Every structure is written in structure tokens, then in C-alpha cells.
Amino acid sequence: MTGTWLIRGARPLGGEPADIVVRDGLIDSVGGDGGAPAGAQVLDASGLVALPGLVDLHTHLREPGREDAETVETGTRAAALGGFTAVHAMANTEPVADTAGVVEQIWRLGRQAGHCDVHPVGAVTVGLAGAHLAELGAMADSAARVRVFSDDGRCVSDAVLMRRALEYVKAFGGVIAQHAQEPRLTEGAQLNEGEVSGRLGLTGWPAVAEEAIVARDCLLAAHVGSALHVCHVSTAGSVEIIRWAKSKGWRVTAEVTPHHLLLTDDCAAGYDPVFKVNPPLRTAADVAALRAGLADGTIDCVATDHAPHPVEDKETEWDTAAFGMTGLETALRVVQAAMVDTGLLDWAGVADRMSRRPAAIGRLPGPGGALEPGLPASLTLYDASASDTVDPRAHASMSRNSPFAGRVLPGRVVATFRRGAPTVLDGKLA
Amino acid sequence: MNRHLISAADLTRDDALLILDTADELARVSDRPIKKLPTLRGRTVVNLFFEDSTRTRISFEAAAKRLSADVINFSAKGSSVAKGESLKDTALTLEAMGADAVVIRHSASGAPARLAGWVRGTVVNAGDGSHEHPTQALLDAFTIRRKFGRSAGPGPGRGGSAPGGALDGLRVTIVGDVLHSRVARSNVLLLHTLGAEVTLVAPPTLLPVAVGAWPATVSYDLDSALPKTDVVMMLRVQQERMNAAYFPSVREYSRRYGLDGARMAQLPEQAIVMHPGPVNRGVEIAAEVADSARSTIVEQVANGVSVRMAVLYLLLGGAEAQS
Amino acid sequence: MPAVDPSHPSAASPSAASPSAANSGAVNSGAAGPARDTPAARKAVLAAAEIRRALTRIAHEILERTDGAAGVVLLGIPTRGVPLARRLADRIEQVEGQPVPYGSLDVTMYRDDLRLRPARALGRTDVPAAGIDGAVVVLVDDVLYSGRTVRAALDALHDLGRPRAVQLAVLIDRGHRELPVRADYVGKNLPTSKQEVVRVLLTEVDGEDAVVLSRAAPAATASTGSGA
Numbered sequence: 001m002t003g004t005w006l007i008r009g010a011r012p013l014g015g016e017p018a019d020i021v022v023r024d025g026l027i028d029s030v031g032g033d034g035g036a037p038a039g040a041q042v043l044d045a046s047g048l049v050a051l052p053g054l055v056d057l058h059t060h061l062r063e064p065g066r067e068d069a070e071t072v073e074t075g076t077r078a079a080a081l082g083g084f085t086a087v088h089a090m091a092n093t094e095p096v097a098d099t100a101g102v103v104e105q106i107w108r109l110g111r112q113a114g115h116c117d118v119h120p121v122g123a124v125t126v127g128l129a130g131a132h133l134a135e136l137g138a139m140a141d142s143a144a145r146v147r148v149f150s151d152d153g154r155c156v157s158d159a160v161l162m163r164r165a166l167e168y169v170k171a172f173g174g175v176i177a178q179h180a181q182e183p184r185l186t187e188g189a190q191l192n193e194g195e196v197s198g199r200l201g202l203t204g205w206p207a208v209a210e211e212a213i214v215a216r217d218c219l220l221a222a223h224v225g226s227a228l229h230v231c232h233v234s235t236a237g238s239v240e241i242i243r244w245a246k247s248k249g250w251r252v253t254a255e256v257t258p259h260h261l262l263l264t265d266d267c268a269a270g271y272d273p274v275f276k277v278n279p280p281l282r283t284a285a286d287v288a289a290l291r292a293g294l295a296d297g298t299i300d301c302v303a304t305d306h307a308p309h310p311v312e313d314k315e316t317e318w319d320t321a322a323f324g325m326t327g328l329e330t331a332l333r334v335v336q337a338a339m340v341d342t343g344l345l346d347w348a349g350v351a352d353r354m355s356r357r358p359a360a361i362g363r364l365p366g367p368g369g370a371l372e373p374g375l376p377a378s379l380t381l382y383d384a385s386a387s388d389t390v391d392p393r394a395h396a397s398m399s400r401n402s403p404f405a406g407r408v409l410p411g412r413v414v415a416t417f418r419r420g421a422p423t424v425l426d427g428k429l430a
Numbered sequence: 431m432n433r434h435l436i437s438a439a440d441l442t443r444d445d446a447l448l449i450l451d452t453a454d455e456l457a458r459v460s461d462r463p464i465k466k467l468p469t470l471r472g473r474t475v476v477n478l479f480f481e482d483s484t485r486t487r488i489s490f491e492a493a494a495k496r497l498s499a500d501v502i503n504f505s506a507k508g509s510s511v512a513k514g515e516s517l518k519d520t521a522l523t524l525e526a527m528g529a530d531a532v533v534i535r536h537s538a539s540g541a542p543a544r545l546a547g548w549v550r551g552t553v554v555n556a557g558d559g560s561h562e563h564p565t566q567a568l569l570d571a572f573t574i575r576r577k578f579g580r581s582a583g584p585g586p587g588r589g590g591s592a593p594g595g596a597l598d599g600l601r602v603t604i605v606g607d608v609l610h611s612r613v614a615r616s617n618v619l620l621l622h623t624l625g626a627e628v629t630l631v632a633p634p635t636l637l638p639v640a641v642g643a644w645p646a647t648v649s650y651d652l653d654s655a656l657p658k659t660d661v662v663m664m665l666r667v668q669q670e671r672m673n674a675a676y677f678p679s680v681r682e683y684s685r686r687y688g689l690d691g692a693r694m695a696q697l698p699e700q701a702i703v704m705h706p707g708p709v710n711r712g713v714e715i716a717a718e719v720a721d722s723a724r725s726t727i728v729e730q731v732a733n734g735v736s737v738r739m740a741v742l743y744l745l746l747g748g749a750e751a752q753s
Numbered sequence: 754m755p756a757v758d759p760s761h762p763s764a765a766s767p768s769a770a771s772p773s774a775a776n777s778g779a780v781n782s783g784a785a786g787p788a789r790d791t792p793a794a795r796k797a798v799l800a801a802a803e804i805r806r807a808l809t810r811i812a813h814e815i816l817e818r819t820d821g822a823a824g825v826v827l828l829g830i831p832t833r834g835v836p837l838a839r840r841l842a843d844r845i846e847q848v849e850g851q852p853v854p855y856g857s858l859d860v861t862m863y864r865d866d867l868r869l870r871p872a873r874a875l876g877r878t879d880v881p882a883a884g885i886d887g888a889v890v891v892l893v894d895d896v897l898y899s900g901r902t903v904r905a906a907l908d909a910l911h912d913l914g915r916p917r918a919v920q921l922a923v924l925i926d927r928g929h930r931e932l933p934v935r936a937d938y939v940g941k942n943l944p945t946s947k948q949e950v951v952r953v954l955l956t957e958v959d960g961e962d963a964v965v966l967s968r969a970a971p972a973a974t975a976s977t978g979s980g981a
Contacts, residue, residue, distance in 0.1 A: 200540065203560075273545045317541040319539070448874055455877060467862040633862055745872070747867055748868065
């Protein structure tokens with residue numbers, strides 16, 4: 001049973017201060033006249049921005065198989081501390097989440113841990129091998145109620161297979177989330193192909209490898225009348241293609257990671273693999289286009305692509321290091337730095353891009369994604385005036401591969417509530 | 431001068447000239463009966479070669495030994511999937527051994543930069559992936575300087591010597607697989623620093639996408655570049671590139687970009703032909719050209735020892751420089 | 754040769770360290786004003802004419818002691834030992850009518866104080882074609898001080914060949930030896946304190962001939978003097 005809470009003086013979506021009353025797991029009132037209901041616990045939230053609980057469409061929890069990097073327990077702790085009340089766990093585990101059995105296992109682990117909702121993503125192809133469709137229907141019907149399918153980590157590059165997958169999920173309202181990376185154009189690729197890669201002697205990863213697949217899949221989705229979600233958009237060209245596809249009324253949605261909103265390929269100059277990621281960091285022009293795309297809604301949401309790796313996979317020379325960056329605990333802070341503090345997006349916009357839209361794309365059951373009476377009380381309280389230096393050693397994630405280590409970022413998640421029960425209070429796990 | 435020599439960009443014009451002048455002086459040690467100087471006595475230089483390269487390793491070894499340093503050779507023939515922890519663990523072992531300098535050759539671009547973060551000694555890059563090979567560029571510049579009469583020599587000035595000049599105004603054409611060549615990258619940087627005019631000639635597939643930002647002119651046509659150059663530097667072309675569709679066949683590559691006798695005849699009279707080695711006779715360079723009087727291929731090898739002695743002396747021979 | 758030059762103003766107090774004592778000859782030397790106003794006030798100790806005479810005398814001494822410079826090779830230690838060696842060679846050739854081989858011997862790589870400063874540029878080593886085996890090598894330097902440069906030069910010679918004998922000619926001997934080294938030919942003995950700096954200026958390098966004495970700047974140490 002969840003208690004009754006009076007969250008005093010919060011600023012819903014960054015607006016005027018208002019008291020929020022939470023009762024029986026639901027938002028009871030917003031902006032009442034300040035009377036504390038009987039037996040209510042009081043949380044002084046003066047000055048804090050209140051957002052609906054954040055939803056991450058793209059996280060790697062690594063369990064089963066890579067528990068040396070992260071587990072559902074540690075990953076969901078990190079998520080809660082980052083203000084998330086729901087995460088979608090990608091399927092590239094060991095074994096791959098391509099059957100009802102594995103997705104249900106992950107779903108149960110999430111419930112047991114209890115820090116945030118875990119919605120497993122189902123693989124599109126068996127073993128992520130790109131050859132045969134996985135049992136998408138069985139995964140959709142399982143207790144995990146999978147609606148988002150992705151081979152993320154790999155691209156579904158076979159055009160026919162991608163077409164079939166797009167068609168097949170129409171039966172149960174699913175969506176294919178494509179990791180757009182033309183494999184032949186990116187063999188051995190290490191870093192965005194450009195001035196920096198040429199100077200550093202690292203095999204280039206051309207923007208066209210992403211854009212060509214994005215264009216193809218938008219056309220395919222339109223042709224068969226299905227929904228496409230584009231994972232981690234990273235280039236200006238991709239933003240333009242998606243903008244064009246949306247203008248045609250096609251059902252295309254897209255996400256961008258926090259790191260692609262802030263960092264460029266110049267970070268690789270010292271060859272520190274903490275900056276090695278798939279898709280790679282690109283140029284300043286790409287960052288500007290991604291910010292503009294998120295601001296105008298061409299890009300629907302921010303998704304962390306939280307990719308934890310153990311030290312030995314990152315403390316190497318660049319070529320042999322693993323791709324990926326952690327991101328759950330820094331996401332909202334990076335979005336504040338890149339979008340809010342630059343005037344590109346207000347807090348209402350953040351709520352839309354980090355809660356309402358990802359919940360809609362993920363086809364999450366039940367109402368939510370807003371701070372309104374009658375909706376589930378899943379919300380995040382955030383101190384936008386705080387600021388400190390990021391120290392991955394203080395993170396709840398098991399892994400330390402954050403590209404923001406040592407950087408000053410604004411903001412601090414103070415509390416996270418999930419359906420009326422606090423998962424984080426005063427910046428610590430409740 | 432920087433504590434490490436990882437990229438040719440680490441060297442200012444004065445740094446580069448100091449190395450070349452010092453190499454001029456040290457070159458004469460090889461003519462003496464006792465080819466040894468006591469300067470690095472008691473210092474330990476480790477040759478950390480993850481890639482096979484007998485020629486470069488021997489060159490560094492000779493250079494260190496002629497300065498009386500102790501040399502330890504570490505040859506780690508890792509497989510292509512060797513995990514990087516070998517590099518870090520190796521670095522920690524070298525620290526424990528008290529290596530004053532580590533000369534590293536590795537197949538991964540950036541390995542020396544990573545190593546420099548893990549060891550206290552001086553790191554000298556002997557070639558990292560496709561990134562750089564700064565001592566090769568230095569010995570190439572040294573060779574060019576000698577051939578065009580700009581070396582340090584006797585004179586009325588300080589120490590009875592006249593310092594050598596730079597390469598201002600000399601035209602250098604680099605031909606071949608620029609995309610994958612660490613020799614090309616280091617040479618473009620250093621030649622530019624020393625005032626030379628650099629032209630790159632290659633098929634479009636073997637040029638980096640952003641080569642326009644490099645301090646060099648680019649051409650796809652070898653024949654039009656040859657009559658207007660003082661130095662032709664041929665890069666080695668690997669036959670495996672043919673399988674990755676960089677060029678259709680060795681024959682076509684050689685026909686369009688190989689330096690044969692006929693092309694050599696198009697060179698101006700004073701022009702020289704260089705190659706970092708090892709040479710693919712008949713592919714990028716014809717045997718008759720490699721063996722001709724214009725070719726400096728053998729000299730480059732000899733100059734390598736003097737230049738590497740100069741580098742080791744200047745990095746290790748004095749008080750520790752700031753990094 | 755005289756141990757102390759009677760014309761030197763500080764002859765009466767060879768180890769004078771106080772500014773006023775060092776400055777007592779200011780009138781004679783033409784230095785501008787008291788030492789405490791200009792910390793590195795220089796005082797000329799030898800003028801061009803005196804240098805010329807000293808070199809002529811040394812050339813004659815070499816001829817006397819080496820039986821007409823038979824088998825002699827003059828090797829100047831860079832920087833200023835080199836033009837001095839050339840001048841001596843010229844004088845010897847003028848007197849004897851026979852050229853005497855001369856060259857330069859850089860000792861940087863053999864110094865014992867390399868690790869105290871960043872690596873230094875090398876001077877030129879130019880040994881005459883006939884080499885030094887069996888020769889009488891006369892090392893030539895501008896100032897003899899601690900003797901460490903000469904020690905390094907002896908090590909350098911050792912790697913170049915086996916001379917029959919090694920002698921040392923210096924323009925100035927300023928005392929304060931730290932090693933058992935002595936010069937065979939001295940232009941002038943100049944008692945100094947360790948706080949003082951002796952500089953030899955030569956036309957070929959500095960545009961004028963002079964030997965000047967000045968106070969060391971507070972940060973300078975004895976080993977930064979031009980001689981060793």
C-alpha cells in the first residue's frame with residue numbers, strides 16, 4: 001500500500017509552485033490550497049521542478065549474461081536515481097531475448113527489484129543474427145507484453161526481413177525499433193568519418209551508413225502501413241529524412257541520446273575509449289541539428305542507450321574497446337545543459353520528450369505521462385539549480401564508463417515516485 | 431620539447447631543426463672506430479613492439495646502444511584480437527622495471543597515447559596503426575635536407591658549426607595509400623612545419639574523406655605531378671586493399687600510380703626518390719627505380735639510426751622535460 | 754707565468770667577495786657606476802691587445818715545448834675554444850711556415866652534469882683527417898674553472914683514438930678546480946670568487962675581443978660559467 005504524500009511547493013513542468021497530493025498511488029490534486037491530508041508525509045519540494053516519471057525507451061540492463069557489467073537490480077537503481085520510473089531493456093543479452101521465456105525472466109527480475117518498471121524489448125530476429133524472424137507474437141502475448149522489438153546492437157539490414165518484421169507487428173500494435181547501421185559501410189569502423197578520424201588514423205563511420213537505412217526503413221514503413229521507430233539518431237541527415245517522412249504523415253518516431261546532444265568527435269582526440277560509442281559521436285553541426293530536431297519534435301524523445309561495460313573492456317587501446325556509454329544517472333542533467341539552459345526546450349517540453357512520448361511509443365499500458373489528478377502518481381522532483389562534477393564512482397550503476405566523468409553538469413534528481421511509492425528520496429534510494 | 435614523441439605535430443619548427451642538427455652531429459659517430467657515446471649510460475630503453483618490424487626495432491636498438499643505454503626488447507606478437515589489457519598490464523610491468531623510455535610500435539592507432547597515461551617514462555611512437563610514425567618523418571626530412579645541401583655543417587659560428595636549414599620551398603610529392611599510412615600523416619605534418627610544399631597523389635579511394643583540411647595539395651594524376659617535384663616519396667601498397675575494393679587490381683594500380691623507369695625520367699634533374707620500406711618491387715616502385723642513383727632508400731635506413739639517437743638524446747639526455 | 758697579474762685591481766685580495774672590493778678597480782676598468790646599481794656590472798679584465806699578445810705567447814710556448822709543433826693537433830672545445838684554436842694554428846703556421854692541423858671537439862655528450870638541465874644542442878666535432886693516434890693533442894678552451902669540461906674532453910678523446918700526449922691551453926685560468934686538472938699553457942691567471950662570472954668575448958662569435966668579469970645573477974650557480 002502506498003502512503004499519502006503532500007509534495008509541497010513543487011513547480012509542475014517548471015511552472016508556478018503548487019502542492020501535489022498523492023493518495024493511493026494516484027495524483028489526488030495539483031495546486032490545492034495547501035492543507036495537509038490526515039496522515040500525509042510531507043516532502044518539502046520548494047524550488048524543485050516536478051516532471052512526470054521519466055520513461056527510457058532504450059537501456060541495456062545486461063542481465064542475463066553480462067552480470068559483470070550490470071544487473072537488472074543495479075541498472076534499475078541507476079534508472080530510479082536518474083528520475084526514471086520505466087525503462088525498456090534491450091534484447092542483446094546472453095541468451096538473446098528472442099523468446100517469451102527470456103523476456104518474461106527479465107520482466108520478473110524487474111518486478112523483484114522494484115526500483116522501476118522494466119519493459120523488455122524483444123529481438124526482431126533469432127539470436128540477433130538477422131536471418132529469421134523471432135517469435136514476436138509469443139513475446140507480445142507473454143506476461144512481459146512486449147510491444148517494442150529491436151535487434152539493437154545490430155542492424156536489421158536485410159531489406160526483405162525488415163519489411164516482413166514491419167508488416168508482422170501490425171497484428172498486435174507493435175513497433176520495430178531499428179538500429180540504423182549499414183554493416184558493409186561500417187566494417188571495422190571506430191569513429192565518425194570526418195576530419196578527426198582522418199587525423200587520428202581511426203577507421204571512419206560514415207553518416208550515410210545510418211541515413212541510408214533510415215531512409216529505406218521510412219519508405220518501407222510507409223509502403224506497408226506500419227510504425228517505425230529509429231533508435232539513437234546521430235546525424236543531421238537523419239533528422240532531415242525523418243522530418244520529411246513525418247511531413248508525409250508516415251508513422252515514424254525517433255529518439256536521440258543525451259550524449260549525442262552534447263558531445264562531438266573531438267572528444268576522441270586523446271584516444272580515451274570512454275568516448276567510443278555506437279553510433280559514434282559526430283560533428284558540431286550534427287549536434288546542432290539534433291538539438292533543433294528534438295526541440296521541434298522531429299525527434300520524439302530522449303533515450304539513454306545506457307550501455308555499461310566493465311573496466312577491462314574500456315581501459316584498452318581504442319580499436320579493441322567496447323562501444324557504449326552509461327547514461328541513466330546523467331540523462332536529465334545533460335538534457336538540461338543541452339536543451340533547457342540553452343533555451344531550446346522548456347520543462348514542459350522535457351516532460352513531453354522524456355515521459356509522455358516515450359510512454360506512447362512504448363505503448364505502455366494505462367494512462368500516465370502527465371501531472372494531472374486521477375493519473376498514476378509517477379513523478380520526478382528535480383533541482384535545476386544544483387550543479388556538481390560527475391563522479392561515476394558514486395553511481396549506482398555497476399559500470400563507470402561515463403563520458404561525463406569529471407565534467408560539471410547542472411541539476412540533481414531529488415526524488416522519484418512510482419505509482420505513489422517513492423523509489424528515491426533526497427537523492428538516495430528509498 | 432615535449433616529454434613524449436607521439437605525433438609529428440608535437441614538434442615545433444625549432445624542435446624539429448634541433449633534432450636534425452643533433453642528428454647531423456651524431457651521424458659522424460658511426461664513422462668512428464668506437465661507435466659509442468656515454469650519454470645514456472644507466473638509462474633503460476624498452477622496445478615494445480607489438481607488430482613485427484625487424485628494421486625499425488633494430489634501428490632503435492642500435493640508437494639506444496650507441497648512447498650506452500640498456501636496451502630491453504619486448505616483442506608481443508599478439509593475435510589480432512589480443513585484448514588491450516595486455517597493453518595496460520605490460521605498461522605496469524615496465525613501470526616496475528623502471529623503464530626510462532618506451533619505444534612502442536602497435537597496430538592500434540592511439541596505443542602510445544594510452545601508454546603515456548600509464549607510465550612515468552618517456553614514450554616514443556615507433557608507429558601506431560594508421561596514425562603516425564614521427565621518427566620516420568624525421569629521418570625522411572633529414573635525408574631530404576642532406577640531399578639538398580641544407581645540413582648543419584662547419585662554419586664560423588657557435589661551436590664552429592652552422593646550423594642546418596629547414597625545407598622551405600622544396601616540393602615533396604607523396605604517392606600511394608595515404609588513407610592507411612602513418613608515414614604519410616607524420617610526413618605531411620612535419621614537412622609542413624619545415625616549410626616544404628606537399629602534394630598527395632593517390633586514387634580517390636585511398637585518400638581520407640577530409641583530406642582537404644590537411645596542409646597539402648591533392649591530385650589523382652601522378653604524371654602531371656612528377657615534373658614539378660623535388661622529392662617523390664612512394665608509400666607501400668598492401669595487396670589486401672584490392673580485396674576491399676580500394677583498387678580493382680594490382681596491375682591497374684601499378685599502371686596508374688607506380689613509379690617505373692619511364693616516369694622516373696620525367697622527374698627534374700635534381701629530384702630524388704624515397705620509400706620508407708619495405709618495398710613492393712613492381713607494385714608501387716619498379717626495381718630499376720629502387721636501385722637507381724636517385725633512390726635514397728638505403729640511406730634512409732642509415733639515417734634512421736642517427737635521427738633516433740638524436741631523439742633519444744634530446745628526450746632522455748637532459749633534465750626531465752615537462753609533459 | 755705569473756700566478757697573479759699585478760695589474761689586476763683585486764690582486765691584493767684574491768678571494769674578495771664584497772661588492773666594494775670587486776668594484777675597487779672601477780675607475781681603471783671603465784665600468785659604469787657602482788656594482789649595487791647594476792647587478793651584472795661588467796668589468797673588462799683583458800682588452801683585445803692583451804688577448805692578442807697572450808695568444809702569441811702561447812703559440813711560441815707550444816712551439817718550444819713540442820719541438821716545433823711536431824705531431825701536434827689543436828682541438829678547440831666549442832664554443833669559443835674553436836676560434837682560439839684556429840688563431841693559435843694561424844700564429845704557429847706564421848712562425849714555423851708549416852700548417853698545423855686543428856679542429857674542434859664537442860664534449861656535450863660526455864659532461865657529468867647533463868641531467869641538471871634540459872638536453873643541450875651539440876657543438877661540432879671536427880677531427881682532422883689524419884686523426885689523433887700518436888699525436889700530441891693540445892686541447893684549447895677559453896676558461897679553465899672546475900676542470901670538468903677538460904675531464905669530459907679527455908673521455909671524448911679516449912673514444913676517438915690514442916694520442917701520444919694531451920696538453921691543455923686556456924686563455925684564462927680562474928681557479929677553483931674541482932678535479933686534478935691543470936693547464937700547460939695559460940694566457941692569464943685570474944683569481945676570482947665563485948660569485949663572479951668570467952666571460953671571454955671573441956670577434957668570431959661575439960663581434961669583439963675582450964675578457965669581462967661580472968657578478969653572477971642570484972639564480973646563477975658556479976657551474977654556469979663559460980669555462981669548467
